[in-house]
Amino acid sequence: MSTIAETAPRDQARRRARVDGWRWGGRVFLVVMLLYTALPMIWMLLTSIKSGFAAMQFPPQWWPDEPTLASYQKLLDPQNSVGQDFLRFFWNSLFVSTVTTILSVIVAVPAAYAFSRFSFPGRNFLFFAVLLRNMFPAVIFLVPLFILMRLLGLVNTPYSLVLTYLTFGLPLSIWLLKGFFDNIPIQLEQAARIDGATRFQAFIMIVMPLSTPGIIATAIYSFIGAWNEYIYAYTFLNKNDQLTLPVGIQRFFSENTTDFPGLMAASFMMSVPVVVLFLVLQKYFVRALTEGAVKH
Amino acid sequence: MTIVTGEADARPRLQPARSGLLREIWLHRADYAYVLPAIVVMLIVIAYPIYYTIELSFFKTPPGLQLRDKTFNGIDNYTAILTSDVFWRVTWNTMVWTVASTFIAFVLGFATALALHRDFIGRGILRAVLIIPWVISAVAASYIWKWIYHSDFGIIGAVLVGLGLTDRPPNFIDSVGTVLPSLIVVNIWREFPFAMIMMMAGLQTVPDQLLRAATVDGANAWQRFWHVTFPHLRNVSTVTILLLAVANFNSFIIPWIMTGGGPSNASHIWITHIYELAFGRQRWGVASAYSVLLFVILMTLGYFYVRALSGDERKEGGA
Numbered sequence: 293m294s295t296i297a298e299t300a301p302r303d304q305a306r307r308r309a310r311v312d313g314w315r316w317g318g319r320v321f322l323v324v325m326l327l328y329t330a331l332p333m334i335w336m337l338l339t340s341i342k343s344g345f346a347a348m349q350f351p352p353q354w355w356p357d358e359p360t361l362a363s364y365q366k367l368l369d370p371q372n373s374v375g376q377d378f379l380r381f382f383w384n385s386l387f388v389s390t391v392t393t394i395l396s397v398i399v400a401v402p403a404a405y406a407f408s409r410f411s412f413p414g415r416n417f418l419f420f421a422v423l424l425r426n427m428f429p430a431v432i433f434l435v436p437l438f439i440l441m442r443l444l445g446l447v448n449t450p451y452s453l454v455l456t457y458l459t460f461g462l463p464l465s466i467w468l469l470k471g472f473f474d475n476i477p478i479q480l481e482q483a484a485r486i487d488g489a490t491r492f493q494a495f496i497m498i499v500m501p502l503s504t505p506g507i508i509a510t511a512i513y514s515f516i517g518a519w520n521e522y523i524y525a526y527t528f529l530n531k532n533d534q535l536t537l538p539v540g541i542q543r544f545f546s547e548n549t550t551d552f553p554g555l556m557a558a559s560f561m562m563s564v565p566v567v568v569l570f571l572v573l574q575k576y577f578v579r580a581l582t583e584g585a586v587k588h
Numbered sequence: 589m590t591i592v593t594g595e596a597d598a599r600p601r602l603q604p605a606r607s608g609l610l611r612e613i614w615l616h617r618a619d620y621a622y623v624l625p626a627i628v629v630m631l632i633v634i635a636y637p638i639y640y641t642i643e644l645s646f647f648k649t650p651p652g653l654q655l656r657d658k659t660f661n662g663i664d665n666y667t668a669i670l671t672s673d674v675f676w677r678v679t680w681n682t683m684v685w686t687v688a689s690t691f692i693a694f695v696l697g698f699a700t701a702l703a704l705h706r707d708f709i710g711r712g713i714l715r716a717v718l719i720i721p722w723v724i725s726a727v728a729a730s731y732i733w734k735w736i737y738h739s740d741f742g743i744i745g746a747v748l749v750g751l752g753l754t755d756r757p758p759n760f761i762d763s764v765g766t767v768l769p770s771l772i773v774v775n776i777w778r779e780f781p782f783a784m785i786m787m788m789a790g791l792q793t794v795p796d797q798l799l800r801a802a803t804v805d806g807a808n809a810w811q812r813f814w815h816v817t818f819p820h821l822r823n824v825s826t827v828t829i830l831l832l833a834v835a836n837f838n839s840f841i842i843p844w845i846m847t848g849g850g851p852s853n854a855s856h857i858w859i860t861h862i863y864e865l866a867f868g869r870q871r872w873g874v875a876s877a878y879s880v881l882l883f884v885i886l887m888t889l890g891y892f893y894v895r896a897l898s899g900d901e902r903k904e905g906g907a
Contacts, residue, residue, distance in 0.1 A: 314809045318703035336732045351746050399625045406622035429838035431862045432879045436637035520725035522841050538727035559728035570723045
């Protein structure tokens, strides 16, 4: 009796000490990762509120001597040409991303539902064919798609991008949503069917509301993908008034590469919409990954 | 003997199976309507380009997109590629880029997920901050880091000089030796959050009872991780690593914007090289042949990808 009583606390103490070692290691590691992640972004913000002259100094001004919002004012002022261009790029990006998002939800939801519920011949083949899309680099599709878009008369229109973005967002969207649908008990639908609902009604009234988080996650994913896409936009769009933000900014600043405050301000403003959207809705996204991709 | 009996067994079964398949398809015809939109879009934007790329790879093409004037030249494009020095240089770069980025991003992401698994004050905020690099555009990330690496006014150079480690700020992305590692650091910055999210999601599926049972049995933290947590995460890890590897293999934006493949091809990877061949030098035929080679490599990777995924599927069916 006494031996057990003596050894137990000592064991516990030793275990606690060891666990604490790991925990401290974890904390230090997290701090390092936080610095790695955050310092570049902080430096972007600090540079964006310097004047062009203040940014080009060595050693650098760690904290801007005379902080100024001039770069932001220039980008957001519809009166001058820089602001006009920037705001137009912004609008183009918003349009393309929103249309892509809406369409991809409309296409992905029924497809994922079918993959989850029905067992038609070729189901597995089609499912993996859809997933395999992820494997192919954009470059493989560039030339033929460019020719295809020219054939369809879509070059230099936002719709060439919408059509392309739809496909590269679909695989993960379908995969995530399938995971969600798999977790909804089929009995719920059967009950609705018995009560006289058609399959479609059961789908709209039972399955859709229960899978809202998955649909939101899918929508975020499509939106961010479309917003950040560069290579197709770079190839399909030539007219200055059609460019989306990533390409627009690049065209813009490759002409005068010395305006780093302006470039940093533009990078920041380009990041704001997706970061805000993601932070507001991130719990859906993480949940969708847990239920859709991982548990499976 | 056994083969013959095997065939004899199989033949009678085959016949009903085939008519059964048609009947099955007919019976399920309504189900296809759900998948049809996705399939149609995929066919237009995927099947046609793949076919066209393969066709072009056997042709000599004139500059410009006057592709009607192309002439058949057999496998000349392929032999030209495989015998060029640039090809091997670019292939080596691609391997270094893909393996280093994937491995380090995965390890960092996994470790972060483990460190974030225990609840503490500010965990949600910390997680959100760590995810941001993955969300922002790669174009923005490239410009941010280009500025950080700037050879005259870059902050890293300034810090190194300030600490007295060097006399002059180093040329991170303008010198052959350091450009690829420097770009890999940027790529990892953008990608480790993805591994982190995936592994965090995976960690939630590890049953607490098992961990507690292991503790009772006297397992220490490392043993609990190695014998309980890690085996549970094997599938998630495979999928995450494959997704990262494919994404890295296909990266374009970071090298393209930060260096354009230079200096002297030191940071060209396959995709940027193909892009330059096609849209820079207008050698569509050679670029297509490159794409087909790439495609073959990716299909090999894809085989493992599908196997990892269908491994999940099978388990689900058994459960």
